[in-house]
Amino acid sequence: MNFLRLAKxxxxxxxxxxxxxxxxxxxxxxxxxxxLIIFGLHPLEIFRTIIEGAVGSEMRxxxxxxxxxxxxxxxxxxxxxxxxxxxxxxxxxxxxMGAFAASYVALFLPEMPKALTLLAMAxxxxxxxxxxxxxxxxxxxxxxxxxxxxxxxxxxxxIKFVTYLQYQAWMDPAAKGFPKIAPFPERALLPHVxxxxxxxxxxxxxxxxxxxxxxxxxxxxxxxxxGESVETARYAGMNINRIIIISMIISGGLCxxxxxxxxxxxxxxxxxxxxxxxGFTAIITAWLGRLNAIVVFFVCIIFAMLIQGGAYIQIALNxxxxxxxxxxxxxxxxxxxSEFFLQYRVLPGQRLQRSGKEAA
Amino acid sequence: MESFLATCIVAATPLIFxxxxxxxxEKAGVLNLGVEGMMLMGAVIGFxxxxxxxxxxxxxxxxxxxxxxxxxxxxxxTVTLRANQTVVGLTLTIFGTGFAxxxxxxxxxxxxxxxxxxxFAKRSIPLLGDIPFIGPVFFRQDIFVYIAYLIVVIAAVxxxxxxxxxxxxxxxxxxxxxxxxxxxxxxxxxxxxxLGGALCGLGGAYLALVRVPIxxxxxxxxxxxxxxxxxxxxxxxxxxxxxxxxxxGGLSILGLRLQAMGFSVSQYLVDMIPYLAxxxxxxLSSHKKGRENQPPADLSNPYFREER
Numbered sequence: 174m175n176f177l178r179l180a181k182x183x184x185x186x187x188x189x190x191x192x193x194x195x196x197x198x199x200x201x202x203x204x205x206x207x208x209l210i211i212f213g214l215h216p217l218e219i220f221r222t223i224i225e226g227a228v229g230s231e232m233r234x235x236x237x238x239x240x241x242x243x244x245x246x247x248x249x250x251x252x253x254x255x256x257x258x259x260x261x262x263x264x265x266x267x268x269x270m271g272a273f274a275a276s277y278v279a280l281f282l283p284e285m286p287k288a289l290t291l292l293a294m295a296x297x298x299x300x301x302x303x304x305x306x307x308x309x310x311x312x313x314x315x316x317x318x319x320x321x322x323x324x325x326x327x328x329x330x331x332i333k334f335v336t337y338l339q340y341q342a343w344m345d346p347a348a349k350g351f352p353k354i355a356p357f358p359e360r361a362l363l364p365h366v367x368x369x370x371x372x373x374x375x376x377x378x379x380x381x382x383x384x385x386x387x388x389x390x391x392x393x394x395x396x397x398x399x400g401e402s403v404e405t406a407r408y409a410g411m412n413i414n415r416i417i418i419i420s421m422i423i424s425g426g427l428c429x430x431x432x433x434x435x436x437x438x439x440x441x442x443x444x445x446x447x448x449x450x451x452g453f454t455a456i457i458t459a460w461l462g463r464l465n466a467i468v469v470f471f472v473c474i475i476f477a478m479l480i481q482g483g484a485y486i487q488i489a490l491n492x493x494x495x496x497x498x499x500x501x502x503x504x505x506x507x508x509x510x511s512e513f514f515l516q517y518r519v520l521p522g523q524r525l526q527r528s529g530k531e532a533a
Numbered sequence: 534m535e536s537f538l539a540t541c542i543v544a545a546t547p548l549i550f551x552x553x554x555x556x557x558x559e560k561a562g563v564l565n566l567g568v569e570g571m572m573l574m575g576a577v578i579g580f581x582x583x584x585x586x587x588x589x590x591x592x593x594x595x596x597x598x599x600x601x602x603x604x605x606x607x608x609x610x611t612v613t614l615r616a617n618q619t620v621v622g623l624t625l626t627i628f629g630t631g632f633a634x635x636x637x638x639x640x641x642x643x644x645x646x647x648x649x650x651x652x653f654a655k656r657s658i659p660l661l662g663d664i665p666f667i668g669p670v671f672f673r674q675d676i677f678v679y680i681a682y683l684i685v686v687i688a689a690v691x692x693x694x695x696x697x698x699x700x701x702x703x704x705x706x707x708x709x710x711x712x713x714x715x716x717x718x719x720x721x722x723x724x725x726x727x728l729g730g731a732l733c734g735l736g737g738a739y740l741a742l743v744r745v746p747i748x749x750x751x752x753x754x755x756x757x758x759x760x761x762x763x764x765x766x767x768x769x770x771x772x773x774x775x776x777x778x779x780x781x782g783g784l785s786i787l788g789l790r791l792q793a794m795g796f797s798v799s800q801y802l803v804d805m806i807p808y809l810a811x812x813x814x815x816x817l818s819s820h821k822k823g824r825e826n827q828p829p830a831d832l833s834n835p836y837f838r839e840e841r
Binding site for chain 1: 630816
């Protein structure tokens with residue numbers, strides 16, 4: 174590092190910020206294109222097909238929205254925890270437990286009217302996801318237990334638990350030996366609004382709620398302060414343990430709600446695949462959205478397009494949909510890497526500069 | 534019993550590689566959650582190299598290089614470009630998963646070539662293999678297993694008995710102090726991230742070349758995450774990691790074994806035990822503040838000299 178020197182940027186103009194970001198995306202596409210060429214694929218055709226698959230017809234747009242909904246809600250949950258620098262990577266498990274709680278209401282509670290059933294499912298899901306997040310939170314608050322590993326392990330416990338339900342305890346005898354849980358009754362299915370299940374309305378409500386909560390309420394402010402500096406928060410007399418626990422319950426509750434939507438609208442039952450990796454993808458989207466609810470919303474839509482378009486290239490071009498994962502990974506690496514250039518300027522190193530001074 | 538324990542060792546071997554690799558990485562103060570991705574990259578490239586060259590050495594080298602290659606992406610982004618370790622690690626896992634299923638697509642269902650397969654066949658170590666009980670369990674295994682034993686010993690000596698290992702631990706405990714005492718922090722991080730990745734690649738290759746010698750896209754199947762858990766379970770000690778891996782490997786086949794013996798135990802619930810055990814260990818290690826079993830103090834804290 175002798176010939177290069179770094180300096181922190183103070184204020185980068187908005188336009189320049191976007192120029193760097195867009196340049197990163199373009200570079201990543203060029204790079205991904207080269208890799209696709211190496212493997213004998215036609216990059217432009219693949220990119221075009223991904224976009225076509227995401228927004229090419231009304232049905233595909235609906236599919237993209239369906240993919241975006243759980244991602245948005247989970248990302249919002251992750252966002253609340255990450256603002257506090259609580260590394261909740263347990264989104265998968267919280268989605269699972271939310272879906273589990275909702276399924277319990279749908280399958281085993283006495284019959285209720287549809288509206289009541291759905292409300293009870295949503296409430297149960299938020300409690301289920303919330304409890305799953307509360308467990309690591311209380312240990313973090315009381316004993317300083319490492320939350321990254323704890324939440325990660327909770328994912329696996331949840332996955333194994335739902336596997337157990339699906340393959341054993343709740344297996345539907347009517348499914349002729351297939352390891353499936355009975356489908357939800359009609360009253361437990363989310364209704365459609367404008368041709369897409371009502372989850373999209375819930376997602377938009379959640380975006381507004383989290384945006385308002387984080388930016389305009391005392392609790393939201395406290396979460397941000399704890400994230401910036403625990404010492405400052407303590408000095409200001411905040412109850413840090415309580416803030417950790419409350420924000421994690423909100424975080425897990427939102428993830429649980431995503432689980433309820435997936436079970437009540439997409440899978441129409443409970444299954445091991447219900448979290449679909451959204452808990453992990455949401456970490457990336459929340460981070461790329463700079464932990465701002467509105468930006469996260471748009472990042473999630475772009476991601477959903479990639480997911481949906483990636484599934485489409487398999488059908489359209491007979492190219493494995495894993496290509497989309499590779500392209501997605503490359504774009505992510507470049508965008509994550511470009512953040513550096515938003516924060517630092519790379520200057521010529523000291524030796525060069527000294528000679529410059531001498532010349533002057 | 535002997536055969537069950539011998540199978541435990543086989544189940545443990547990929548975990549040993551990945552866990553020791555991640556221990557080395559974490560000792561440099563870096564938490565790389567891309568273990569699963571690097572294992573998959575090692576598995577697919579190792580398998581491909583073995584399939585095309587029919588040479589077991591090429592397979593091993595390919596796996597090492599692929600794991601290290603994945604780790605290099607991680608190192609450039611987190612060390613040089615200062616990106617968030619959790620985010621990059623997860624991205625690496627997504628990328629590695631896609632990479633393996635994409636690169637491996639044409640090989641789906643292919644068998645490991647005979648030359649490679651026979652090289653990795655079980656062979657008894659003279660003398661050691663004849664010890665009653667211990668021999669059949671530990672020393673009538675394949676070459677990968679013996680490499681794994683060696684790596685555990687080498688890693689333990691390296692970390693705890695050498696000067697460089699001491700420096701490495703200093704980087705992980707307090708990067709700024711290490712920097713002040715003249716250790717090249719960035720260089721140490723780079724080297725050990727790459728080493729860790731190479732070992733993860735080997736772990737993945739074991740699964741693809743020996744455990745299930747037919748290519749399938751989901752060979753690793755969550756073992757990378759178990760390795761991340763095992764690091765804590767083993768409190769960052771390679772020797773403990775060996776026993777932890779055997780324990781976890783054993784648990785992963787215990788349920789089926791018990792069912793075969795007529796007990797009605799659900800494998801799905803037995804599968805939970807390793808994760809629950811890890812949670813208990815994490816809680817205990819945060820409770821008793823013994824200095825021995827703590828994570829490196831600077832773990833996952835980025836270090837930028839200019840921002841001290």
